Amino acid sequence: MTEDTFINTLVNRGLHGELPTHAEALHLAEIDCCQALDDAAAKLRDHKHPTVITYSKKVFFPLTHLCRDVCHYCTFAQTPKHVEQPYLTIEDVISNAREAAAMGCKEALFTLGEKPEHRYSTAKSALNKMGYPSTLHYLKDVAEKVFTETGILPHLNPGCMTAEELQMLKPVAASMGIMLESGADRLCEKGMPHFGSPDKVPAVRLATLEEAGKQNIPFTTGILI
Helix, strand or coil, rough: CCCHHHHHHHHHCCCCCCCCCCCHHHHCCCEEEEEHHHHHHHHHHHCCCCCCCCCEEEEEECCCCCCCCCCCCCCCCCCCHHHHCCCCCCCHHHHHHHHHCCCCCCCCECCCCCCHHHHHHHCCCCCCCCCCCHHHHHHHHHHHHHHHHHHCCCEEEECCCCHHHHHHHHCCCCCCCCCCCCCCHHCCCCCCCCCCCCCHHHHHHHHHHHHHHHCCEECCEEEEC
């Protein structure tokens, strides 16, 4: 069977709701003709969603740019000397959320580093001054206030979490998410981009995804390409 015939067979089955088998999916990954795969994906997409594009109007809140991980490609994380303040204040978040709500935003996307208080005394000191034991406790309070005062739905991206931490944040989040980024342990080895980043160990991130499923938390994820 030629590659074109193989792809067309899967497309025709897909139009009737039949998914590829595990072996067929692996074979698709070996096909080099991206145009053929793109055309097939477009046909299936247009069959289910012909002319509809949906999106969520959202406002972005980088609650902190500090992070305990040191991913060597990251342009988001900063060290304390490169930020004006360790965390956005609740007042600033609420003020911006009100403006966003007036502009029709329905969702607040919270991004933050992986528990920076474990790496930086600056972060730990700032949390202590605000009366919070951790970044996640601060996030819980901020997310709750955003929803109760503006009606915007919080979507949280706090990184790796324990069962208890997920349970703590669940009541204040419409949804949460974490980027798997990679399933390769070798990227955590010396000289690789995730070396020195304990939260990027694939098993640790997968454990968060699994626990979120157990707790019935709507969760998004993705990989880096």
